[in-house]
Amino acid sequence: MTFDFYTVNSQFTIGENTVARNGEVIAEGNIFLFQLLFGFPAILMVSQNPSEKPKIIRTSQVKSVLPIYEFFDGQQQPLKQTFKIVFEKENKKNSFTVLAVDLAHALQLVRGLYDNPKVLSTTLIGKAEKSSNRGNAVC
Structure with missing residues (x-):
């Protein structure tokens, strides 16, 4: 490989x-x-x-x-869970749903996309599962 x-x-x-x-x-x-x-x-x-x-x-x-x-x-291909992250950016409330291995990974993904968001809440909304993606890009 x-x-x-x-x-x-x-x-x-x-x-x-x-x-x-x-x-x-x-x-x-x-x-x-x-x-x-x-x-x-x-x-x-x-x-x-x-x-x-x-x-x-x-x-x-x-x-x-x-x-x-x-x-x-x-x-x-670790098991991933679905998290919903609610955050505030520029006085506007946003939410982002992300597949991640744990909460720390989910928060890092949101921080990577949005510069310094203020996290308001986190919710686990999906159980752990293997990605069904077989090498295709996920956007």
């Missing part, structure tokens, strides 16, 4: 046993994707030798990744 994800300034390519940033290989070995979620920094662990400490790669905030390649606590 080879795939790409993007941060503001970089393109990362994850190969069978390589991690590349902007086309340059930055790590080789066994790759464990601990966290790769839209809106959060990616955390990858790469080890060449089981007796040595793995190299930990932490990126800046992920700006683009296909849902099929998201990871949370090492699990690919």
Whole structure:
């Protein structure tokens, strides 16, 4: 499996046993994707030798990744819940419904879309489920 994800300034390519940033290989070995979620920094662990400490790669905030390649606590395509976030922005009340792994992820997604919103309430409106999206973009 080879795939790409993007941060503001970089393109990362994850190969069978390589991690590349902007086309340059930055790590080789066994790759464990601990966290790769839209809106959060990616955390990858790469080890060449089981007796040595793995190299930990932490990126800046992920700006683009296909849902099929998201990871949370090492699990690919983690279960997501539907949250409704009600917030105030420029003295106007808004609501946003979002699929996220937990409330912290939901809030981060809203903060990423709206600069410094004042959160008024959060509601869990849907149970945990796997995304039925098979690699298509979600807008």
